[in-house]
Amino acid sequence: MKTNHNNNRFHDFDTFVGGLKKEDSRNLKITKTFQPIMLTLAVLYALVFQFDTEGGWEQRVGGICYAIGFVLFALIFRKFYKEYRDVDYGVPVVEMLTSAIKRYKMFQRKMLLIIVPVLFIDLGMILITVRSYDGDFSAAFWTTQKLLIPALLFGLVIGLIIAHKRQKPLRDAALMLLKEIQS
Amino acid sequence: MKQTKENHFKSIVEENGDQLKRICRYYNSDAEDQKDMYQEILVNVWKSLDNFRGDSKISTWLYRIALNTALTFNGKTYKRAKLFIDKDVQNLNILFDDDEVLLKEKREVELEMLYNEMNQLSVIDKAMITLMLEGLSSREIADVIGLTEPNIRVKLHRIKEQLRAQLQSSKNE
Structure with a gap:
């Protein structure tokens, strides 16, 4: 096909490729640095409460729960981040749209995974604070929930607002296009 | 490994750049928009290059990337997708x-x-x-x-x- 557009190559192609490579290494760095941070925090929490001579078994177990929660958060973050980063544009349009619809779905079953580290951190908080309530687990439990539940709800609402604003239009468009292709 | 990817990428763009630019021209009348879309397509070619196993022709694979990018470009193109075609085509x-x-x-x-x-x-x-x-x-x-x-x-x-x-x-x- 003859077209009248010029055949100039990207005038700054090498810089562009350099930018791509930088982006790749930045992505890799995010995953590589985030995980050691979470792991360090996990070890730190575990150790701090293990060596707290005034603390009882509750503190030690609580520290371990914190640590497990952080490790699980790190692993889940890694999984989600990889899924987001590794979108393959080289697949057929139908496949691309189908995966976009799944990716931008507001409530995804995999999000339930987050509940597991949250429960560990919750349990950790209860065990660590129980000493302040003279061993009254019930009081420690309710106090922790009063803090944790509003914080989680706040995070959930913010997440939903962002998803509604950014992801819903993309999902609606992908649904529309897929419907059109398959009609 | 990285060097190979870079060379592979460069040769793909060198051989198929015109084809990709034409797709951009179909979807944008403005030269700057064409350039932006072209750049976005190249970014997606780079990102997807590791997944290319040669199951399809390289041109088919590139058209997929170009079209997938065009349909999702800034999440806008699908709303205002208009074709711009040279009348002498x-x-x-x-x-x-x-x-x-x-x-x-x-x-x-x-x-x-x-x-x-x-x-x-x-x-x-x-x-x-x-x-x-x-x-x-x-x-x-x-x-x-x-x-x-x-x-x-x-x-x-x-x-x-x-x-x-x-x-x-x-x-x-």
Whole structure:
């Protein structure tokens, strides 16, 4: 096909490729640095409460729960981040749209995974604070929930607002296009 | 490993850059927008390069990336997808594969009408038209879109019929 557009190559192609490579290494760095941070925090929490001579078994177990929660958060973050980063544009349009619809779905079953580290951190908080309530687990439990539940709800609402604003239009468009292709 | 990817990427862009730029031109009239989309396509080529196993032709793979990018470009293109086609594009006549001689008589007027009618098509129909104008076969279009070849043939036939009917009605008015 003859077209009248010029055949100039990207005038700054090498810089562009350099930018791509930088982006790749930045992505890799995010995953590589985030995980050691979470792991360090996990070890730190575990150790701090293990060596707290005034603390009882509750503190030690609580520290371990914190640590497990952080490790699980790190692993889940890694999984989600990889899924987001590794979108393959080289697949057929139908496949691309189908995966976009799944990716931008507001409530995804995999999000339930987050509940597991949250429960560990919750349990950790209860065990660590129980000493302040003279061993009254019930009081420690309710106090922790009063803090944790509003914080989680706040995070959930913010997440939903962002998803509604950014992801819903993309999902609606992908649904529309897929419907059109398959009609 | 990285060096190989870089060289592979460069050679792909060098050999297929024009094809990708044409796709950008189909979807954008503004030179800056074309450049932005081209850049976005290249970013996606780079990102997807590790997944390319050679199961399909490199050109098919690139058309997939170009089309997937065009359909999701800034999340905007699908809303305002308009085709921009050079009126001297020789391939326009493949939209009419029978004896109707579109390009011989009243060429300018009819092409203008055809151009307008093509922009009334749905986003996906436009996407298929761009691939057709690129000279892809039904089989190749099916590979890019992800539908079966008979399905694509039916759709292309329907698009041609629709264009033909609309052109006829425009001529009669």
